Amino acid sequence: MLAKRLIPCLDVRDGKVVKGVQFRNHEIIGDIVPLAQRYAEAGADELVFYDITASSDGRVVDKSWVRRIAEVIDIPFCVAGGIKSVVDAGKILEMGADKVSVNSPALARPELISELNHVFGQQCVVVGIDSFFDVASGQYQVYQFTGDESRTQKTRWLTRDWVAEVQARGAGEIVLNCMNQDGVRQGYDIAQLKSIRDVCNVPLIASGGAGTMEHFTQVFQQADVDGALAASVFHKAIIEIAALKAKLIADGVSIRP
C-alpha cells in the first residue's frame, strides 16, 4: 500500500538551513548536507529544499549544494526557489534533484508549468502555493514573493482557482503552504486542506503548522493529504521522525517504517 510521506523542509539561505516564524526573522539552523543526511538516515521519506532568497531578490543563486546533497542522499528530494525557466530547472535536475518546485515564477508566467511538464515530465513538476486566509473576505488567497516580507504581495488568484489552473497546466504535485499556520505549531489548516483536496487530483502535500505528533495524524486522517511537510518541529528536535512514524502506524496511517 502506498505510504503517506513525511517531508522535512529545509529553508536554505546562502547555503545554510534557516527557519523563520511566519516567514520572518530567519535564524540559522545548520549546514545543508549533514542535516539532509541526518534526516534521510532518521527515516524521512523525502526532503524539500527551499532557497527562500532566490525568488525575491532576483539574483543568480549558487545551487552547487544540490549536487552535494545528491551525492549522499538515497531518498528523493525536491528543490524550490528561483526556478524561472526550463534551463534553470534542467540544471537542478542534472545535479541530481528528483523534482523542482515553482511558486512565484509560475504566478508571473503560468506557461512555465506547461513547459516544465513537456520537457521533464509531470513527475518532476511540483507547484508550491502560499495561501493566506483573508478574514475580511473569508477567502483563501494566493501570495507571492513570500521569501521577503517587504515584497510579499497578494496575487489576483483565489487558492482554489490557482490549484485548478496548475493542474490543467500539468503539475505533478502541489505543496499547499497555509501561511496563517506557518511556524506557529498550532496544527495544519485542516479545513483549507480538505477543501483543496476536493479539487486536487494530483498528490497534495500539507505545509505549515505542525507542532505535535497528533497534528500529523489529523492531517492524514482528516484531510487525506499524500504527504506532510514540516520544518521547525524536526529541526528543533521537538518531534523525532522514528517516534512520529511509530505513532502514525499505531493510529492506522499507512507509513513506511
Next chain:
Amino acid sequence: MQLVIVDTGCANISSVYFAFKRLAVEATISRDAAVIKAADKVVLPGVGTAHNAMAQLQHGELIETLQSLQQPLLGICLGMQMLTSHSMEGDVPCLNLIPGRVLPMESAGLRLPHMGWNTLHNISSHPLLSGFSCSDYVYFVHSFAVAPGEHALALANYGSDFAAVIGKDNVAGAQFHPERSGKTGARLLQNFLEWQL
C-alpha cells in the same frame, strides 16, 4: 568492473551515478556504442516520456547497440519501460528485449502519478531480488506501467497489480527508483553488481 550508464539525456543520470558511487563503483556515463558494448554491465536510466527517450536513443544510434548486448542490462523507471515491446505513452515501439506493453496505470480512481513509497509482492527468486521481502518499501513515480505477466519478477499494487520488476535472460528492469529507495534500493543495485549470468 566496468559499469556504464547509458547517457539518455534524461534527468536522473547523476542520481544513478551517485548511487553506484555509494556502493564504491565508479560508473562511466556514455552514449558511445563502443564504450557501451565493452562494458561488463550496463544501466539504462530514464525519466520523462517514452516518446522523447526513444527518440534520444534513436538519435544516438543506440537502439541496435542495446538490443545486441549480452552482458547484464538494468533499466530503471522509464529505462525499464523502454526494455519492453511498446509504450502507449506516445504510442512508440520500444527496445523489445522483454515482451510486454507499457499502458496507462489502472489505478481504480487513486490519484496519479503513483508517487511515493510502496511495497512489493509476488517476489521471485531472481538474483536481482535476493534479500527482498514484502515488508520492504521502494520509491515509485510513474503514471504508466507494465501489466503482470510471465516476465514479472515482482509486483506492486496501486489500484491494481503491475510489474515492479521485470526480467528475461540478461535484461532486467525496475519500475521504481532504486537510486532513491534507501537501503532497499541500494540492495537491488548491489544485487545487480553481483549478478552472474
